[in-house]
Amino acid sequence: MTALEARNLGKAYSGGGEVAALAGVDLRIAPGEFVAICGPSGAGKSTLSNLLALLEAPSSGDCIVDGIGTATLTDAERTRLRSASFAFVFQAFHLIEARSAAENVEMGLVYRAVPRKARRQAAVDALDSVGLGGKEDRTVAKLSGGERQRVAIARAVVGLAPVIIADEPSGNLDTANSTVIMDLLSRLNGQGRTLIVVTHDEGVARLAGRRIQLVDGKVVEDSAHQAAHQPGEHRAPKGVTAAESADQVKGRPSRLRFVDLLSDAWLGVRHGGIRAVSLVAAVALACGLGVATIGLSQTARYQVSDVFDAAANRRVALAVPGFDSATPVGRRELAALTSAEAVERLAQLRGVESATLLVNHLEISLSARSSDEPVPVTLHGIRSSSPLEAVFDIDFANGQANSFGGDGVIVGQGLARSLAIGPLAASPSIWIGGRPVAVAGVLTDAGYRTELLNAVIMSEPEASALMPPSYAAVELAVLPGAARQVGGQAAVAWNQTSPRRIEVNVPPDPAAMRAPIEASVRSVLVTLTGVALLLAVMMLVNTTSSAVLQRTPEFGIRRALGARRLHLAGLVVAEAVITGALGGVAGTYLGVLGELAATAARHWTPVLDPLAVALGPPAGVVIGLLAGLLAIRPATRIDPASAVRQ
Ligand code: ADP
Numbered sequence: 010m011t012a013l014e015a016r017n018l019g020k021a022y023s024g025g026g027e028v029a030a031l032a033g034v035d036l037r038i039a040p041g042e043f044v045a046i047c048g049p050s051g052a053g054k055s056t057l058s059n060l061l062a063l064l065e066a067p068s069s070g071d072c073i074v075d076g077i078g079t080a081t082l083t084d085a086e087r088t089r090l091r092s093a094s095f096a097f098v099f100q101a102f103h104l105i106e107a108r109s110a111a112e113n114v115e116m117g118l119v120y121r122a123v124p125r126k127a128r129r130q131a132a133v134d135a136l137d138s139v140g141l142g143g144k145e146d147r148t149v150a151k152l153s154g155g156e157r158q159r160v161a162i163a164r165a166v167v168g169l170a171p172v173i174i175a176d177e178p179s180g181n182l183d184t185a186n187s188t189v190i191m192d193l194l195s196r197l198n199g200q201g202r203t204l205i206v207v208t209h210d211e212g213v214a215r216l217a218g219r220r221i222q223l224v225d226g227k228v229v230e231d232s233a234h235q236a237a238h239q240p241g242e243h244r245a246p247k248g249v250t251a252a253e254s255a256d257q258v259k260g261r262p263s264r265l266r267f268v269d270l271l272s273d274a275w276l277g278v279r280h281g282g283i284r285a286v287s288l289v290a291a292v293a294l295a296c297g298l299g300v301a302t303i304g305l306s307q308t309a310r311y312q313v314s315d316v317f318d319a320a321a322n323r324r325v326a327l328a329v330p331g332f333d334s335a336t337p338v339g340r341r342e343l344a345a346l347t348s349a350e351a352v353e354r355l356a357q358l359r360g361v362e363s364a365t366l367l368v369n370h371l372e373i374s375l376s377a378r379s380s381d382e383p384v385p386v387t388l389h390g391i392r393s394s395s396p397l398e399a400v401f402d403i404d405f406a407n408g409q410a411n412s413f414g415g416d417g418v419i420v421g422q423g424l425a426r427s428l429a430i431g432p433l434a435a436s437p438s439i440w441i442g443g444r445p446v447a448v449a450g451v452l453t454d455a456g457y458r459t460e461l462l463n464a465v466i467m468s469e470p471e472a473s474a475l476m477p478p479s480y481a482a483v484e485l486a487v488l489p490g491a492a493r494q495v496g497g498q499a500a501v502a503w504n505q506t507s508p509r510r511i512e513v514n515v516p517p518d519p520a521a522m523r524a525p526i527e528a529s530v531r532s533v534l535v536t537l538t539g540v541a542l543l544l545a546v547m548m549l550v551n552t553t554s555s556a557v558l559q560r561t562p563e564f565g566i567r568r569a570l571g572a573r574r575l576h577l578a579g580l581v582v583a584e585a586v587i588t589g590a591l592g593g594v595a596g597t598y599l600g601v602l603g604e605l606a607a608t609a610a611r612h613w614t615p616v617l618d619p620l621a622v623a624l625g626p627p628a629g630v631v632i633g634l635l636a637g638l639l640a641i642r643p644a645t646r647i648d649p650a651s652a653v654r655q
Contacts, residue, residue: 235259565652
C-alpha cells in the first residue's frame with residue numbers, strides 16, 4: 010500500500026517572472042484514502058496533484074512515496090516509481106483517438122512489459138468492469154465523452170496502481186455521465202485504492218472522505234485526517250476488477266518490450282492519418298526522385314553513347330602508294346593484293362563488316378554511242394566481301410535484279426550525265442574499244458570515294474584484263490569502336506609480305522571526347538539527386554518534429570503511464586524508420602514508373618540501374634532514421650506535467 014507525504018512542498022514557475030504555484034504544503038495521505046483537492050481556478054490544485062504523482066519535480070520541499078524521498082531521484086527512477094504507484098484520469102481524457110478502446114487500455118500495460126495476450130485479456134476485463142464490455146474494438150473517436158472517460162478509467166484500473174489521481178475527471182461531462190464516472194472511481198476507492206480527485210465541483214468533493222482546500226498555492230483547510238478505508242483492505246470484488254487477480258498484469262513498471270515498441274510504432278504509422286500519409290509521401294518523393302534521376306542519368310549516358318557511336322567513324326581506309334607493273338615483283342605484289350583471298354582475309358578481321366577493294370586502272374576510252382568520239386575515263390576494278398549495292402548506292406538498269414553480279418559495268422553518276430547515257434529504263438550500253446558493254450547501273454553515292462562518280466567500274470579481275478592497274482585501295486566498314494583495332498591489323502592482313510607499304514587511315518576516335526561529356530551529364534544529374542534528397546530530409550525532419558509537438562499530450566500521457574525518455578525516443582525513431590521504409594518502397598516503385606514514363610516519352614531505351622532500385626528502400630529507411638534521430642530531442646524534452654495539462 011502506498012502512503013504519500015508532502016513536506017514543505019513548493020513549486021515556482023518561471024516565465025514573465027516567478028510564479029509561486031504552490032508554497033509550503035505539508036500533508037500526509039494514507040493508503041486507501043479518498044481525498045478531494047478543492048479550490049478556485051489557479052489555486053495550485055493540478056500543481057499539487059502533479060507533484061504528488063511525480064509528474065514533475067518540486068522547486069522546494071519533497072514528496073515522500075512509501076517512505077522514499079523523491080527529490081533526488083533521477084528521471085528514470087522517478088518514472089519507475091510513478092509507473093508502479095500511480096494511475097491517472099484527466100479531464101481531457103488523453104486517449105489516442107485513432108486507436109481502439111482496448112489498445113488505449115493496453116497502453117497502461119505496454120510500459121510494464123506485460124505480454125500481449127495477458128495485456129489484451131486484462132484490457133477486455135477492465136473495459137468490462139467500467140461497463141464497456143463488447144466495445145473494446147471501437148475506435149475512441151467514435152465513443153461519447155462519458156464512454157471515453159470510462160476507457161480512461163479502465164486504463165487506470167488495468168495497471169493495478171495503488172493510487173489513482175483524477176484531475177477534474179468529470180469536468181467535460183454532463184451530470185449523468187459525471188455520476189457514472191464518480192461512481193466507478195468511488196468503487197475503485199472502495200476496493201482499497203487511494204483516490205485523489207482534483208475538483209472545483211462541490212458535489213464531487215462531498216463524495217470524498219477528506220477535503221484539502223487550496224487558495225493561492227497554500228492549504229487553507231484540510232478537513233479530515235481519516236482514511237475512508239483502512240490499509241490492507243485492498244480486495245477485488247467480482248465484476249469490477251476481475252483482471253486484478255492475475256498477478257502477471259502487474260508486470261515490471263517502466264519496462265518496454267522491443268516487440269511492443271515495434272507494434273506500437275506500426276500502429277502509430279497505420280493510424281497516423283493524413284500526417285503519416287504526408288510523411289510517407291515525402292520519403293517516397295525523395296526516394297522516387299533519387300531512383301528516377303539515377304535511372305535517367307544512366308539512360309542519358311547510354312543515349313549519349315549511342316549518339317557517339319552513330320557519329321563514330323565506322324571506316325578504315327587502306328592504300329598502297331603504287332606498283333611498278335613493269336617488274337615481275339610489282340606484278341606479283343599487285344596480284345597478291347588484288348586477289349580474292351586478300352579481300353577475304355580483311356573481311357575476316359574482328360570488327361570488320363565488309364572489305365571492298367578498289368583497283369585504280371589506267372584510263373580507257375569509251376563513248377555512249379558508237380558514233381560518238383570516245384573520251385578517256387578512269388577505270389576502277391572492284392572486289393568486295395559484300396554485295397556492291399550494300400557498300401555504295403546504285404540505281405539499277407531495267408533487267409538487272411537490283412544487284413551487281415559482275416556482268417557489264419557500273420557508271421558513276423557524273424560520267425553518266427556528261428556522256429548523256431540513255432535512261433536506265435532503256436537498259437543502255439556504252440562503247441569500249443568499239444564494242445558495246447551493258448550498263449548495269451549508275452553509282453549515285455560512293456561515300457568518301459567521290460572519284461568513283463566520274464569513273465567506270467568493273468569487277469576485278471575483268472578490269473585488269475582490260476587495263477593495267479596503277480594502284481589499289483581498300484575501304485573497310487567496321488563496327489562502332491573497332492576502327493582503331495582494325496587499323497592495327499589491316500596492313501598485315503592485306504600485305505602479308507611487306508605490310509609497311511600499306512598506308513592505313515584511321516580517323517580519330519571520338520570516344521576520347523565521350524568520357525568527359527558523359528561525366529558532366531552524370532554530375533549534373535547526381536547534383537540534382539543530391540538536392541532532391543536533401544530537400545526531402547529537411548522536409549521530413551521538419552514534419553516529424555512538428556508532428557511530435559502536435560502529439561505532446563499523447564507523449565505526456567505515455568510518460569505518465571511509465572514511458573521513459575528512452576522509450577519515447579525509441580517510438581519516434583521506430584515510427585520514422587517504418588515511415589521511411591514504406592516511403593522507400595513506394596518511392597522506388599514510383600521512381601521506376603517515372604523513369605519508364607520519361608524515357609518512353611522520348612523514345613529512349615530505359616536503363617534500370619539495379620543498384621539504384623535495390624538501394625531505394627534502404628535509402629528510405631536511412632532518411633527515416635535521420636529524421637527520427639533529429640526528432641528525438643523535441644520528443645524527449647516534453648515535460649509530462651505540462652503535456653497532460655493541455
Ligand atoms: P489549478 O489546478 O488550481 O487551476 P494550477 O495548479 O493549474 O491551478 O496552476 C497554479 C498556478 O501556476 C497558476 O497561476 C498557473 O498559471 C501557474 N502554472 C501552472 N503550470 C504552469 C506552467 N507550466 N508554467 C507557468 N505557470 C504555470
